[in-house]
Amino acid sequence: MEDIEDLLVGGGAAPPGFRLPITAAVGVNTTNKKNKQPSPVVQNSSIPGTQTIFLKTFGCSHNQSDSEYMAGQLSSFGYAISDNAEGADLWLINTCTVKSPSQSAMDTLISKCKSERKPLVVAGCVPQGSRDLKELEGVSIVGVQQIDRVVEVVEETLKGHEVRLLNRKTLPALDLPKVRKNKFVEILPINVGCLGACTYCKTKHARGHLGSYTVDSLVGRVKSVVEDGVKEIWLSSEDTGAYGRDIGVNLPILLKAIVAALPSDGSTMLRIGMTNPPYILEHLKEIADILCHPCVYSFLHVPVQSGSDSILTAMNREYTVGEFRKVVDTLTELVPGMQIATDIICGFPGETDEDFAETVNLIKEYKFSQVHISQFYPRPGTPAARMKKVASNIVKKRSRELTSVFESFTPYNGMEGKTERIWITDIATDQIHLVGHTKGYVQVLIVGPKSLLGSSAIIKITSVGRWSVFGDIIKILTESNDVPIPSDNKDTINKERCSPCSNQEETCACSPANPDPCACESDECESNGGCNFTATDSFPEAQNVQNAPANPSSLLRRKPSPINTMMETEGNSNLKLAKSIVHDHDWGLVDTALLGGIFISLLMIVALFLYTRS
Structure with a gap:
């Protein structure tokens, strides 16, 4: 029609x-x-x-x-x-x-x-x-x-x-009515489309060439959502780093303007979305300065897709592995606590065992805390769909092998006992823990009332897992003062999950930070049942959450601290369940009195029983 x-x-x-x-x-x-x-x-x-x-x-x-x-x-x-x-x-x-x-x-x-x-x-x-x-x-x-x-x-x-x-020559307005999935998180699109021409990308057919919103319109949106009570702003696009090249500005100009509009108390945080290496190489120092800002998460999603230059050329990614290394090394050196997420596509047409070995070695070298692993899917109408494919059994084998390598890392070791500020924005899938993030966007699970959602807190990390860390609240930070929070001595049960992919043959290495999904990148696990990616976005783009989506808590997975009792079932890497019971031995006066009363009552029952028998 x-x-x-x-x-x-x-x-x-x-x-x-x-x-x-x-x-x-x-x-x-x-x-x-x-x-x-x-x-x-x-x-x-x-x-x-x-x-x-x-x-x-x-x-x-x-x-x-x-x-x-x-x-x-x-x-x-x-x-x-x-x-x-x-x-x-x-x-x-x-x-x-x-x-x-x-x-x-x-x-x-x-x-x-x-x-x-x-x-x-x-x-x-x-x-x-x-x-x-x-x-x-x-x-x-x-x-x-x-x-x-x-x-x-x-x-x-x-x-x-x-x-x-379907046909449109102007971008939709940013001030349209909006119902957020998470009222504390604003997903802010800064541009549509991209400048790339990746041979495997289908979304370029849909989102088209780069189209950027103006700096003034984006800053105006930021001010508006802050007034609405938003505590986390995710910048989202098909390639954040390419922002503004069609209108005579660039990403650092936008980021500086947005940071200037954020509350000075750090109550609202900014998360920069996925960016491909070519478009931030010339701005690395400026990007590093912005990532150091107290109101910006020290986190960036930079897809590499392959550790082999020959495969990157076949993908038409427009950068080399050496340039990707420069991005990672520079940001890690200049930004304290920097966390970087990346993506890998396994089994791209023409990928040899040697190419794949280079990818594995790259991941082993950097030990990224978040790697989103995807098998290659030929998309109709793309150049890669016409290339000679790698056998599907080899693709699956490589995907499983890389996932096993990634899951062997322990990225959060050494954080136990540290004191961190976190921003609390969500409820975990176990419906027990609240989800917060550190400045480096490490997922922190805490126990507390839902009224803490949207607040910031100082916490002490009590144990670390593979996918997140656990903490106790020391105090809640408000705009005017600091309010101490009493400790909670209740035992808690922590459930570990990773949302399964809709395709059971797909290997997904999930992580809690939900990087921004990207039109040209691999997918992350989402709670909606699909491996849909960037999340990214996770992404961010994509965020979550994971789904979700854009939703970080939907990707909750945890391996408990050695002090906890754990029962884990071997099985699908996309769905692991674990339970641990954490005991607190810090007895107060009331606890001691109650225990004494119970003990005395038991003695009286025994004495009464013996008396009646006699």
């Missing part, structure tokens, strides 16, 4: 968040012309804004931000947003085109929706980059730069019409 964007009167000139009328005369389908099937069932309620929308998001932190914007606009018009498909009046699926598993999951969801004859809107990179897919026949579509028009698309789809909005 024809793109409705070219047919609407006014050409999309309405202010962001306002609806333009879509009439039946300008290209809406009420019937599937190819198979003459009727449109999805139209709900009885004809009043716009009274229906429930099921919203499902795949992919990177940029996608997550887009979903939050779409949810915000729909909510502002009265629609109820749900993560439960049952009972929803319409399904809205925001898609990811990075790898085959995420698109397969999307296909399954679309088929289910069609079988239930539910009205369906598909958004994101899949329809934008592959608009002629058979799976998209008969469904409404919202392009990646048309998210500010989602309300009108939903309204027309609920009427039984099929509409498509």
Whole structure:
């Protein structure tokens, strides 16, 4: 069907968040012309804004931000947003085109929706980059730069019409209504698209060439979300380092302006998103200075993808392993406590045993605390899809081997006993611990009331695991004063998990910091059941969380300290469960009195028993 964007009167000139009328005369389908099937069932309620929308998001932190914007606009018009498909009046699926598993999951969801004859809107990179897919026949579509028009698309789809909005020459406004998945975390897109031309990247087909938001618009958004109570801002894009090259500025200029707008008490932190090596090499000193700032996490996601220069050339990555080393070495030297995440693609076409050995040696040398490992997936329409593939059994073997190497590292050894400031923004998947992060974005799990969410605290690290560390709160930091927090002597049970991939043959090395997923990079494990990547983003881009996503806590995995009792089952590396009981032997006066009372009561019971027997 024809793109409705070219047919609407006014050409999309309405202010962001306002609806333009879509009439039946300008290209809406009420019937599937190819198979003459009727449109999805139209709900009885004809009043716009009274229906429930099921919203499902795949992919990177940029996608997550887009979903939050779409949810915000729909909510502002009265629609109820749900993560439960049952009972929803319409399904809205925001898609990811990075790898085959995420698109397969999307296909399954679309088929289910069609079988239930539910009205369906598909958004994101899949329809934008592959608009002629058979799976998209008969469904409404919202392009990646048309998210500010989602309300009108939903309204027309609920009427039984099929509409498509794909063409756009301007970026969506940053001040649209937004419903954040985590109210303390703002995912801020600073640009769309990229300058690269990686031979394996499908998302470039969807997100396109680089398009950057202005410094003033981004700083204005930062000030607005800080006023809303946001405590963590993730800068997200397909390549953060390329920011501004299309509008005559660069990333350091933006970062300096944003840092100047953050609260001076450090209550709101900035996390810089994924950046490829070529675009920060010329700014390393400036980037290092910004990463040292008290309001900026000393963390950066820099994908390498391979330790072999020949494979990087085949990928058209536009840098060498030596240049990647320069980025890592310089930032590690200049930024105290610097943490760097990276990505690896195993089994890229033409990768030999020697190429793979170079990758393994690189990872062994640097012992990165976070490595996102992905098997190569040929994406339709990319140059790499036409290259001679490595045998799948070899690809899987290499992926497992590299994961085993990565999981042998103990990156947080030496942190036990240290005092750190953390920023608390989430609840762990075990529903017991709160999730905070140090200045180096190391995940810290603490026990405390949910009222601590959004606060900053001084903690003492009591034990370290493979994926996170555990701490006790010393005091909570507020804007005006420091409030001591009493210790909690309750025993706690700590559960270890890594969200499984939708493809059980995929190897994912998960980590808690959720780097920003990137359009051109491998995927991280997400709680939504897909390996969708950057998260990154993790990413950040991507953040999480992991999913999520963009959600860091969804990637919670833990191996307890040696002082704890542990039972661990061998099995899938994507799903490990462990339990440990931590005992606190610091008895207070009340505890001693209670124990004495129990002891005396037991003696009296024994004496009474002996008396009655006699």
